[in-house]
Every structure is written in C-alpha cells, then in structure tokens.
Amino acid sequence: MASERPHTGRRRNEAAREAILDAAVDLLGRSGPAVTIGMIAEAAGVGKQTIYRWWPSKGAVLLEAMSRRAADTAPGTDTGTLAGDLTAFLTDTFLGAAEESARAALRAVMAEALRDEPAAEVLAEFTARRRGALREILERGQARGELPRDADLELMIDQAYGLLWYRVLIGHAPLTREVARSLARTLAG
Template sequence: MPTTAYSDETRTPQRGRPRDATRDDALRQAALDVMAEVGYRALTMDAVAARARAGKATIYRRWESKLDLVVDTCTQLASRSVPVPDTGSLAEDLREFLSSFAAFLAGPVGRAAQALVGELPHEPELAKAFRETFLTSQRNVLRGLLDRASGRGELRPDAPLAMTVELAGAALTHRLMLTGEPLDVPFVDRLVDQVLVPLVRS
C-alpha cells in the first residue's frame, strides 16, 4: 500500500544511527544558518528543510524536535571544532585551545551562538541542554589542561582553577557578545600571558 505524506514514519520520529553523516552535517549547518538569521524562537523545521533542500520527514527521522536538533548541533560542533592540546606547557596549551575556540566563535557559528544565548533566559529546556553539552564540554577541556599542568608542577597549590576556567570563557564571550572587538591572536596572547597564567602559576 503506498505511503502517504501522513505516514507513521512522518508522525512518529525514530531515533537511531544516522543514515548519512554528510547529510546530517548539512542539516545541522542549515539549522545554524537559519538560527543566525531569525533566532531560536523563530527557527522552524520547515525553514531548516527549505534551507537544506530536504524533506521535513528527513529531519524528523533524525531529530524529534527543534530542541533536539539545536542541542545535537551544539554538541557536534563542540566535539569536532576545537582541539584538545597537550604540548607539555600550560601557556601553549591555553594559547592553542583558546585561539582555536576564538576562531570557531568568530566564524559563522558566532552569529548563531549570539542568537541562541539571547534565548536561554526564556527557554529553560534549551538553557539546561546548552549548558550540559556545549558549555560543559568546553569547560572540561580547559579544566583538563589545568589539571595536567598541576600534575607537572606548573600551578601553585591554591590556584583558583574553577575561576580560571570561568575567566577564560567570559573573556571570549565579552568580546563576541558585547564589545565586538576582534577575537584575534593578539587578544588571546594577552589573555594567556597577562591574566590566566599569572593567576595560577606556581
């Protein structure tokens, strides 16, 4: 019997292994592009489908809602786009990580991030998911760099590790969201050499 547009497959989304990782990436990119233009609240699966030139059922086979789509997109971006350096030096680890993260935020993702962050106070589910995926993954990388440096004897015993992680993220976010000044290499160098390393150095 022919399948109609209102089939069970369309109405009941199914989770599972993606059929085509390349297609998934195209759909995630479409979601980012649309969100950068209209924000999270106005983001619709129809708009994502149109941008990606895909059927809406194709999206629903992968993600049950726009919340799932956005959270998964943030998670994938966080895991793929920023390296986890291990150079043997805290200063160089921080420089490499923050330079890569700054370049990541300064690109097309930055516009989507600004649109997304602006919605967090009004969207509790989104805020919770965003913190538990994208933000936590970045904090974990930074904390890992500091823990390894501590093991090498680079940090003083009372170094404020949690505060250092907060400051590193806050400095990038301040430029991205508020001042509009460039997230460039000289800024990262100053942040590392004048703020973060002196804060924890033994």
C-alpha cells in the same frame, strides 16, 4: 537535498540525525535566529516530525549542532606545557567563535536558551563539556607544577569563557589570535 538514506519508518535514523545537525549548523551560520525547524528539515531532507523525534525544540537541535562544531574546532591538544596548551585551545576557540557565521550562531543559541527550557538544558550540557575540556588543560598544568595546587581553576575557566561570551554578545572588541595568546599568558601566570 541530502543524499538518499534508507527509510526506517518511525525509528530514529542516525544518518538523518547527522544530516539534521549539519543542516542546522549551516543554516544557523547563514540565517542566525531566523532559522526554523522547517528550514532545517528541508535542508536535511527530512520531515519536521523526524527532528522532533530527536529533539524537543528548535533551540535544542541548534545547541547540539553548535556543541559538535565547538568540539571539532577546539579539541584540546596536549603540547607538553600549560602555556602551549592554553594558547592552542584558546586560539582555536576564539578564532572559531570570531567567524561571522559562528558569532551569529552563538548569539542565536544564547537567545534560544534564554526562552526555551530544553535549549537551556542543552546549553548547560554544552557549557559543562567545554568547561571540562579547559579544566583538563589546567589540571595537566597543575600536575606538571606549572600552576599552584590551590589555583582557583573555576575562576580561571570563568575568565576564559567570560571574555569569549562578553565579546560575542556585546561585540565591543574582536576575538583574535592576539587576544587568545594574551589571555593564555595571563592564565598561565
């Protein structure tokens, strides 16, 4: 049970929201797609109605929780070089996604997004933020002259995240530090 929070009636309570997101990430990693709103509510110490005040669906809450975890896992460090920035970002991203609980959670949120429109919208926002973080790294590389001005940054971003999602969803090969470094070298040219 979560620690005591002040009761605020029908208003949204930020402490409850944080408890819900924490519980969702934890449960998603342990239970994958079997997570229910009831399980999240119980783990967070709130009622189901509290969750529905913040999010329109289970998929939406799960995706927001995953989005927060991804931002914490791969914040986007400026090392001073494109190769260094890409290596740090991709390594953090890949190793975060390689954890069994994270892989299960990513598969579950993708499944939710495929069948739930509010979840699909949250996934689109999440994807846009993660793509934006990688785009910043590539743009810094262009500004330093490490990438040509006419480099197709969108294709490079697709290559990075395409490899990640392919390996997460298909599972034919692992996401490792070595794979991240190799991809970073390839993208940095």
